[in-house]
Each structure stands twice: as structure tokens, then as C-alpha cells.
Amino acid sequence: MNRELLQAIYDHRDICTAVERRQEERALELWEEKARLLSQEEPAERSAMLEALSQSLYDYILRVQGAAPVEFRHASREMYTRTLPQAALVGHGAEMIRQYIRRMNEDGRQDDHIRMACCYIATHLSEPFTLETVAKHVFVSKCYLCRMFRNQTGQSFSQYVTAQRLDRAEHLLRHSGLSIDRIAEQCGFGSAAYFATTFRRRNGMAPSAWRRQLRTQQKAG
Template sequence: MTHRILLVEDEKWVRTALRKVIEKINLPFAVVHESSNGMEAWKWLEHSHADIVVTDIRMPVMDGLTLLKQIREKLKQTDTIIVSGHDEFAYAQQAVRLGAFDYFLKPVDTGDITECFRNWLQRYEPDPASTEAQQAENQHIRTPVDQVIHYIESHHRYDLMLAEAAALVHLNSSYFCKLFKQQKGMTFTDFLTSVRMREAVRLLEHTSLRITEIADRLGFADAAYFSNTFKKEVGASPSEYRKRLHPA
């Protein structure tokens, strides 16, 4: 059985890129329609069916959050997945609270889409092997601290604030901070810094992204602050580290 997807995005090239990624993941999903805003999508949904609506947040006429609310109220059999930019993460969080199945950050990663759609299939078409694997994973991710770590790593949330992390697992910041230090032997801030630096090393080694682009991807508002943090943790600035990898 092939599951039907409606793509909603005001930029045509983004819709095309998303459709091509979905076609490549080798799972039983097909894009059956594309819309350039929430109103177009809703009018199509009034006489057609989609199992999943993949939608941008900021669009003219009707935005993604409004579309999500209407789907949740009137189309109980349709799930929504949000696609957002880094600067729209607060909206993406709101979307999840409103009932979105999941969300992606732009640019969309093939691995993230694959994992999300597999999770969706598991929810609606569970098989013994995948159910057993998920149960094993759930046993491993059982503490609030482990849930937050899994969330950071799976969603690439390198800029997650302590208050946001605590809210994800319904704890107050002070208690979550103490719990994290107790279970991991370091503060949440130190842990997040280590995760950021590990990802920074990977990006420096395996991509041609500029230092400012890496800093932005890791949630640093200031590239100089990123460079100073990197040098403190790694022993060399990002540019020095990259030069060592590719000496002239």
C-alpha cells in the first residue's frame, strides 16, 4: 500500500527538492499533490485525501500552523509534518504541541525524512521486528535526561536552551539541571558544548562550509564566540584546525 502525501510550500524549488527526496527513500510513500499555501491545500483536502501533509510554516494566504489546526480539528485521519527554518524553531515547537507528527529543519536531510516516515509506518503498520526494536530503544531512552539527549541528537538541536530542555520532559529548570549533572557527571551546558564541538569537528573535516555557516548551523549567533569556544575545547581555532587537515 502506498501512502499519500500532500506537499505545501510556497517556493516551488523547495517542493521539488522535497518530492525528489521522498521518491529516493524507498518507502511506500508518494506525493499526490502540491500546494503553494495553506488555503490551496485546504481546498484540495476538502475533496481529496492525504495520509500525511508536509507543510512549511510561513506562507502567504494561510500559514502552516493555521492549516495544522484545521487538519487536527476536521481531518482526524491525516497527520501533519512541519518543515521549518532554524529561525522558525519556536513555531515548530508550537506545531508539535498542536499535534504535528514531527518536523524537519531546512535544508531537509534525507536521513531525517527516512527516520520520520519509518516511525510513521511503525505507528500505523507495526511489524514484529520493528516493534521489538522500538521497545528496545524505548527501554534505553527511559529517563528524562536520556530523552533530551536523544532529542538533541535526532533533531540536531545544538542551540537548545536549558529551559527548553526541561520543558520537553515537563520538569522545572532547576530540577532538570541537578538531575542532568547527577546522571551524566557534567552540566547540561557543558554537555551541549561537547556535542556542538563534536559536530563542528565533523563539519570542518567533511564539508566545505564556511566558519560562519558552521557557527550558524550549531546555533552560535556570533562566529567569533564560536571560534573562541572551539579553540578552548579543541586547542585550535576552526580555521587553524581546517588548515592542519589540508596543509598547503
């Protein structure tokens, strides 16, 4: 078997890239071009090509989205484990591609992951959690969650968590009589010194000074 044919059977990176970009027509066009190369080959080669496409799409979407579309992988297996005529090869491959593009377009599910992550963060601010901890809680990979945080909030995961902790700290400084040490603990900063450094970076003054200034303004008002 020549090199061009082997590449057509097993190398589907160009199709995966088109799927990631939601370029359905381009992906289908590339698939049909590859499938035509096998028009004179044995059914075993057609099955091998369809299996390779299924595996490539599954692996690629898992890497890009961080969530495994196992239902599509299982459905694909039913297609490539049978003896395939040429017409079936083209049709089955096209259906796989459409399924995965639909998966890439599931923005609602991505939003749900972020909402779940933000809810977890809000209710665990006093605890020392990590990106990996939150990713496991919402059932996605940490790489996927990291990417989605930046895409949907405009902040990295760590920037978002720090901002939430500082917002909570400001609320407690404004509305409670808790000590600086206690506020640092309740907001998950680990130590009063680290809390003071982080707070000063955003507000230009230490937490105690910020509280005094706020109370002075309130009295003057």
C-alpha cells in the first residue's frame, strides 16, 4: 500500500482542525476526498479508515474540550466494526463529523461547567482548593476548565479566585467587626500577611487602613 493511501486511512488531523473550527462543509469535503481514495480497496481498509477517523475525532475533542464524548465513540464503533461498502464509508464518516461538530457547539454545556465551578468557588472560599480540585468537582479536565475561565470570564482561574476572595474580604471589612486575621482566614488567604499584600495590590492600602478610611467617610457622610 502506498504512502498516500496509508496517510488517507490514518491521518485525519486536517478534518479534526476543521471540526474544532466548526467548519462543517470543509470537514465533510476533506472526508469525501479521503474516502474516494479507497474506492478500489478492500472493505477492511474502509473499516480501518472509519475507525481511525472515530479515534482521531474522539481524542481531539477530548484534548480540546476536556470532556470525553463517549456516547459518540460507542455509536461510531457500531459503524466501523461492520463490513463497509464504499457508499456506507462516506455516509458513516460524514455522520461522525456532524456529531462531533454538534458536540463542539454545545456552548450551554460549557456555560454550565463554568457556573458549577463558580458556585463551588463561592461556597468554598475559606478552603485551600486548587484548579484540579474544582475541575474534578465539575467533571472536566483542569486544562479545559482553565481555558474556559479565560474565555468566559476574561480572567485566569487564579485571578478569578483572588478577585472573589478580595470581594468577600471587602464585604466583611465593611459590614463586620471581625479582625484582619479572622477575615484572612474566612476568605482563604492562608495568612494575614498574604491577605494584606494581595489587598494592598488592588486597593493601594492595607485592609486595616481601608477599613478606617471607610468608617471615617461613613461618619462624615
